[in-house]
Amino acid sequence: MTAKELLNEGKAALSEVTDEYELDAWYLFEHATGIARHEYLMDSQVAITDEKCNIFREYISKRSKHIPLQHIVGTQWFMGLEFEVNEHVLIPRQDTEVLVEESLKVIKAGDSVLDMCTGSGCIIISLAKNTSLSEAVGVDVSADALGVAKINAVRHDADVKFVQSDLFTELGSAKHDVIVSNPPYIETEEINHLMPEVREHEPMIALDGGADGLIFYRKIINESGMFLKDGGYLLFEVGHNQADEVCRLMEEAGFKDVMSIKDLCGIKRVCKGRI
Secondary structure, three states: OEHHHHHHHHHHHHOOOOOOHHHHHHHHHHHHHOOOHHHHHHOOOOEOOHHHHHHHHHHHHHHHOOOOHHHHHOEEEEOOEEEEOOOOOOOOOHHHHHHHHHHHHHOOOOOEEEEEOOOOOHHHHHHHHHOOOOEEEEEEOOHHHHHHHHHHHHHOOOOOEEEEOOOOOOOOOOOEEEEEEOOOOEOHHHHHHOOHHHHOOOOHHHOEOOOOOOHHHHHHHHHHHHHEEEEEEEEEEOOOOOHHHHHHHHHHOOOEEEEEEEOOOOOEEEEEEEO
């Protein structure tokens, strides 16, 4: 079978599943065959081995069941780094890069940084790779998620300590210069309305933020003061329309210089303040 025939077969199968069937088919084709788009355009009649055809068809079959692309190929790019992902961790989103970028603006060389609800570890590993930290700590309640985070830290030679803990319960008394967090923030009632790729294949524990989506923000804000050094920063990623309320909660808890930062789409995506 030629490359063109195989790619068209995939597009046809996915056209009944997603409006982005062409992009998805291309993505899976490149991963399955190792043929980049520019190579395909130079010779779309190149023969594809039966083994690679079968891999591609298996990918297409999984995508037809709304399995996320990143779970199919097992990786996702974030902040210029490729991270391993699976059903145990939230897939890193480009939106979250705003949180990393804003964190890097306040982090100084030699700082200690804690990432609460670390998941795949993409935030704390990206921070550790982009600045010289005295300590980098990733915290998550899920042992399975931490297993993925540890693999990613090894993959990128990042010196990060991972701790299994329900928020701050197992962290002792150490204080940090910066705490960052992308906690679960979807309202419970909204989860059933999410795309099937999200609600059926990403971990519910990383999505459900309680009735109003703010339960973890309240807990982290109320407890983080005990784990921040004087003048230390707390930064959150927030969901659509949550920034004003999260900023208000931070101000009520005594944080100063509280502000929100917009993403490239003009949505308030990050809240930050200092103790």
